[in-house]
Amino acid sequence: MSSHVAPGDQVTSGLDRRTELKEFLRSRRARLRPEDVGLPSYGRRRVPGLRREELAQLAGVSYAYYARLEQGYGDTMSVEVLDAVARALRLTEEERDHLLRLAQPERQSTTHAPPPPQRLRPTVQHLLDALGVPAYAVGRRLDILGWNQLATAVFGDWAQLPPEERNVARLIFLSPEARARFADPHATALRTAGVLRMNAGKSPGDSCLSSLIEELSQKSEEFRQLWAHHEVSCGTVGETVRIRHPLVGEFDLVHEAMALPGGAPMRLNTYHAEPGSRSEEALRMLASWEMEPRR
Template sequence: MSSQVTPDGQATPGLDRRTELREFLRSRRARLRPEDVGLPSHGRRRVPGLRREELAQLAGVSYAYYARLEQGYGETMSAEVLDAVARALRLNVEERDHLVRLAQPERPSATQAAPPRQRLRAGVRHLLDALGVPAYVVDRRLDILGWNRLAAAVFGDWGRLPPEERNVARLAFLSPEARERFADPDSTAWKIVGVVRMNAGKSPDDAHFSSLIQELSHKSEEFRQLWARHEVSCGTVGETVRMRHPLVGEFDLAHEPMALPGGAPMRLVTYHAEPGSRSEEALRMLASWEMEPLP
C-alpha cells in the first residue's frame, strides 16, 4: 500500500497494490533466518532475515525474476512461480492467498469499486433475532450491519453509535469502552488488523476501506505498529475469546464466523459458550436481564 503523510509526519497506508506486495514480501523475508531454511549464515547482516538472492535460490528462480516480483510486477508470473515463492517463504494458506491477490489482482469492475454500504435482508434480521447466542453481521470492511440483543449485552449497545462508527476495527482501536469488553484487547486488536489487511487486499478499489485505514493510522499508534507487521488473517474459526462484562465478570466464548450467500460478501459472526460452563451461565444471566438501558 502506498504511503501518505499525516500532519505529524507519520506515513499512513493507502491502497497501492504494488507497494503492498513489495512490503509484504520484505516482511516475510525478514522473519526467516538462513539457518531456518538450511542456508549458511555469513556474519552479521545489516537487516534481519533472508536476502533477495537467498530467497530466489530457495524458490528456484533467478534473482532478477524474484526482484521484479518484489518490485510489484507479478502480473505475468505463473502460478508455479508464486507457489515456489510461497513455499520458500513458508507462507500459510492465508498468506499465500494474499500474495496471489496482490501479485495478480482481478480486473476491477464498476461493481467491485467502492460498493455502497450493504443492507441486511429481512430474513437475516429475523435469523439474528431468533438466535439464542450473541450474533452480528459484518461486511468486508467490518462495518456492523446488524446484531441481536444478546450481542448488544456482551459487546455494548452499538445502537447508540452513529452508523459510520459501527465498525469492528474502528471500535477496537478508537473506543476505550469497546476494548474494555475484552479481557485481552491487545490480542483481539492484533487479530482484527490481520483481517483488515486480508480484506483490504480483496477490495483495493474500495475508497471507504482506504479511508478507514487512513483514519486508524492517523489516530492510533497501536494500529500503525500492527499494520507495519503485514500480518494477514481471515479470522480463526472456533477460537475462544475471553470477554469481560461489568455485571458478570470474565467468561469465555467460542467465535464462529460464517459466510452469508448472495450479493456482496457478508459474514454472520456468532459466539457460544461451552455447555454446562460458568460462561454459559453468564450468558444465560445476560439474556434474562432487561437490556435497556445497557451497562
C-alpha cells in the first residue's frame, strides 16, 4: 500500500492566543463552585462558578495579578504562579500543560515560524502495513497521513476521499457515514474536539489548523458547542471504543496511541480486540474479506 499525501496549506491567520487564554481560564473557573473548594458561598451569583477574587485567594496571588492573567497577559508570570493557578482550578495534567502553552508560548518553542505541512515517512507506512491490527497515523491537524487495509475495513475507505477530506475532525463532524461507524458518535466528537483544542494550543500559529477550526465552526453546530467548552484531551488512549459496522454489527476495540519521533509531531493510532472475544472474531472476518481479490 502506498503512502498518502497530506492536504495542502491554505493561508489564514492563526489563533488568537490571548483570547484563547482568557476564555480557557474563565471556562475552568465557571465549572467550580465555592463548596467544591471549601469556600463559603454568599448570596446569588450572576454567573456560575468561582469569582476572580476567590480563585486568586485559592492560588495565593493578588486579585490584580490573577485578573491580569485572565486578561491574557501570562508572559511575565512565573511557572510557579501558573502552577498555583492550575492547582486552584483543579486542572488535569493535560489542562495544566495547555495553560502553560497559552500563557507562555515562548517557553514552549524556539521559533515563531508557521509549522510546515506534514508528510509521512515511507518507513512509517511500511510499519502500518506490517501491523496485524487497524492502524493509522495522524498529524497535529488530525490529518490522516497514512493507514493500513484493516483500518479501511473498520473505518471506511479513506483512499476514495479527496486528500483535503482525510481528516479525523472533518469526518467526525461533517460526514454522517464516518460518524455512523461509532456506536457513541457524540462521545467520539467530544474527544475529537478536545484533541483538536490541545493541538491548537501547541501550534497557535498554524494557519491551516485555524482554517480547519473556522470551517468546522461554520458547518457544525455540534462542533461550535463543544469548542466553546474549552475541553482538552489526549483521546481514548487505553479505552474501549465500540464500533458499529454495517457488515458485522457492533464490536469493541481498544485504542492505543503513541508519538512518532523525528520532526513534526505525529501519532500512531492502533485498535486491537481482546483475545478470544467476539470482537476479535469480527475483526478477523473483516480482515479476511479485505484480503479477498476485488472484482
